[in-house]
Amino acid sequence: MTGFEPLITPLVAIALEVLKDSGKEEGESFFASLMKRDVGKNLQDVVFKAAGKYIESYTKRHGKLKVLGMKDPVELDEIFTTVQLLGEDEIQQFATIDDLEKLYREAGQRLLRHRSKERQDGIAVASQKQFLMVLGAPGAGKSTFLRKIGLESFKGKKGNFKHQAIPVLLELKKFTESKIDLKALIEAEFTTCGFPKPKEFTESALEKGKLLILLDGLDEVPSANVNSVIDAIQDFVDRYDKNRYIASCRTALYRYNFKRFSDVILSEFDDGQIQQFINNWFRSEEDKQAGTAARCWELLERPENKPAKELAHTPLLLTFLCLKYNKSQTFAMNRSTLYKSALRILLEEWAAEKRIMGQEIYEGLSVELEEVLLSEIACEGFAEDRLFIPQSQLVERIKKFLSSNLNAPKQLSGEQVLEAIAIQQGILVERVEDVYSFSHLTLQEYLTARHIYAHGQISQMVEKYLTDKRWREVFLLASGLMVDRGSDELLLEIHKAAKQYARHPKVKALLQWADQVTAGSSGNFKPAAKRAIAIASAIASTIIDIASDIDIVSSIGIVSAIIIADDIDSNIDGDSAINITSVIVSAIISISVSDIDREVDNLSDIARARGIDLERSITKVRSRTIDVNSASTTFMNSVSNDFGELEKSGIFVELDLFNFTNQLRNFQSALNESNITLIKKTSEQLINAYLEAFYLNQGLITYNREESLALYKYLYSVDLLLKCKQEAARLSPATWDAIEAELLLPPDN
Incomplete structure (x- = not known):
């Protein structure tokens, strides 16, 4: 017993249907010739075995999640959280920087969210659209979503994906050659698992539209091969257009290349999804008895943890928070340490885990140097109360940084560095065409605090921004960053200002x-x-x-x-x-x-x-x-x-509250009688009694x-x-x- 038996039957049914027209032997189908030789039962056994191996292979490769140094993998089905998608019109809905700034100010929230009238269930949309392009920021859950769709398709009528199709997931980052043969890659998947006549089987499945082809990570294709890969995919889709296709790409890189595809964007998690994810994550019997999920959610909901909760709207960083909480039953005594770790995940760890090759022009810029650059950008925008920055200004800022820093590689251009930061890491996000902001306000605040501390600007920060609520988190982060010299200077400056x-x-x-x-x-x-x-x-x-x-x-x-x-x-x-x-x-x-x-x-x-x-x-x-x-x-x-x-x-x-207590009773009686004159009189007496006490x-x-x-x-x-x-x-x-x-x-x- 493999444990996959409930999933095998739907796949076997599809495979046998495909085999009916697989190959020809003297004018007859391969399937028919086999049946005439009384080996039909043997064929079913072969297909059953191959289907079981195929499901097992898919589940082992794509059905588990192990990221950010996790000790053990977790089943994707166990922690998967309902995905919501926004329509194409949501992707470019703001006209100007002023529109973006106005939206953020009016919302009064830390997180810039898409103003969507309707969020749709991801799997439902995947069932509706034959050609689907799923966009999202780094760590938004694009790969996880595609893998989950594949798992659902194995379940047949019992699953949430409403089409009978065999999933084939192709990781586009592996397309390192300029010329690719998609059909050969699909055939290799079936060959490995022992499907009979895999070449004919693949051709028949494609011709009959029995495949769900999942193309994961268009943004991860080496830049030298992007155009050829896109052309190959387009030609393949046109040739075998009866099948269903779902592709994924980071929003920053996508330029609406796929003509037949409907573009949707993965929405950031809302509170309900965050709570669902936490409940799924801490689902062991031990955690259930201890109420771990409830305590984690309660801690995240506390006012002092609003910035941490902001990170939780991104699935990758929510995973990071769950790992942190699982280890210490808190998020961090020092929030600056927490946000530093989150920033490093985006800067280097996630790309390394995904085995994405860095762009050649970007390799010369060290992580440490990039942090200095991002800190300058963050602080400059924060001091000017600007969350959204035109591309031209960012490029000029990057050029100035590169030219003024002896250790910065001189061969890099501002445009190339900005593109690499946006596409590979997602720390800067293109909100509308040629307008960027930091992906999370929390990260901008952390980088601002880092810049102020590094440049010895504590006194100036207190003088200018002490009672500006917008700077509150920067003050707290700066205090946590002061490990070398201690927070004495900051606290003494605040105390001096408060006395004034x-x-x-x-x-x-x-x-x-x-x-x-x-x-x-x-x-x-x-x-x-x-x-x-x-x-x-x-x-x-x-x-x-x-x-x-x-x-x-x-x-x-x-x-x-x-x-x-x-x-x-x-x-x-x-x-x-x-x-x-x-x-x-x-x-x-x-x-x-x-x-x-x-x-x-x-x-x-x-x-x-x-x-x-x-x-x-x-x-x-x-x-x-x-x-x-x-x-x-x-x-x-x-x-x-x-x-x-x-x-x-x-x-x-x-x-002495004796008189006040008596007056309180008198006032309550007046209220009960709804006597306006008496209410006014007794309320005045109550106030006087309170002052006297x-x-x-x-x-x-x-x-x-x-x-x-x-x-x-x-x-x-x-x-x-x-x-x-x-x-x-x-x-x-x-x-x-x-x-x-x-x-x-x-x-x-």
Whole structure:
């Protein structure tokens, strides 16, 4: 027993049908002559054996996946994830760079996705189209898709491929000669497996349209042979046009050469496909019992892992992430190390594993030198807030780099280097004709951080971009890159800048209050953590004026306050409170619906990471139909459940919530009675009781736009400082102790 018996019967049926007209012996078919000699049973046995060997050979060569140094291969059928394809009109849908920039800004996402009205199931499209060209970036899963189609065709009517055909997969990278004989290559596949009369069998199968010919990797054909290979394929398709053909090619190289083929592009994975892939990857009984897949997905969904999740939309890099997680049950303590590994996969490992011969003009440029070049391109575009770069500018930048670098090969042209980077590696992607961007924003951010660190531009980065959210990831990556000198300089520069923001009178007053109400308290928290939670409590009080109409910003505040209460209840450290508080202030100063929506997204991510169910509140915020009664009840339930824990925590020197608790009950009663006059009166009493309990006054919690912006910049800087500390690969304890001692204190305290 081979284990392939269920697959053999459909293949045998096709083969016997083909053999009916295979060859002629004195005017009779070879099949008929055999049957007259009473050897029909023997023929069936021969075909059955050959079919089993053919399926076994295909499965061994093409039915397993082993990439990126995997210890053991995995069955392709076990991990294959549903593929989605975009139509030809999606490939060139944007007219200008401005269109691309506008799309990205409006989407408010890190990943540039195709705006497709309809994504189609890949195998279904393959069943519909007789001639199909599958395009995609390096690592998008083109080869895997073609191999899977072959496996499905073996299953006959039980499979998802709706045509009875024998799959023949030809790897075009092996076409090293200028002249190729496709029929001879197909015949060789059947000869090896023992099909009777393979030459006649091949000719008959082609004439009757019984083959599914899979042409994998047009982009991998040596450049000197590309034109001759394309011509040979075109002639072959025209000669044997009853068969089905699926070819694959990297999008950057394809120039619409195949006249009869429908062009489709492999869509990047969406969240559902990422989760499906992870579930398929961790499918062993041990992993199922341990819940490995669920934990991996949960970790990837955390806000701090958004950049890593961006990589996961590419199947190759998702495979890399799964391997990383399988090894350490995390993605990386240091994200810069993770992204460096991902970049190296695209730069050299993937091409090496695919055994693709490098273009001759490209071999002189070392990986290290290319990283320097890409870092310059990345940083220049990022500093100018340009994600999309015209080809002419890229070529000029490459030429300038080559001419100014003594060790760069002088024989290379800018055009050739750009083409090699785009086609062989896919790090730069041609989004529309002659317009490029980095394949992943994460990689551009990593390369930007690398350039800034290498050129000693930390101080300038802090001065120009400290509170620019677009640069947040660059700061974090830079901190992780500073292995040689440590992150001391970066953290000290951020701390110095934050202290300047703290000189604003309103910010300074709030910091003085936080210090006064927490200094010397009994709680088992660091002083900075106590001050952080005090500030969070004060900011939360700015949004409990629920007597007025509860608008979008107030609703965000309510959601935020619930998260803060949950954090306090969980006895977390103070950095999370600062993170959430900066988001609240950011929402308060937002002036557009899109800005507010983004802040809601931030809060939703934070809540989800802490296991808090805020779906109902978030939905209400988005719909702009906040119900005063319902929203305030949500907030007050949180207050009554969690503020008791706050009192017990010992964070504040003195905290008396007795009067506040009584006023909370009065307000709840007014809400239940739907008495508007009473609601207004009791809400004012509730606010006063809250301020009294925390020794606050209206001046400390009332902010105009300018004051809110100053507070936001300060809190954002402190939050970023804490996150950079977490990312630091190396940091002097003395440096951190000095910073922490001054954290959230008024300047010149």
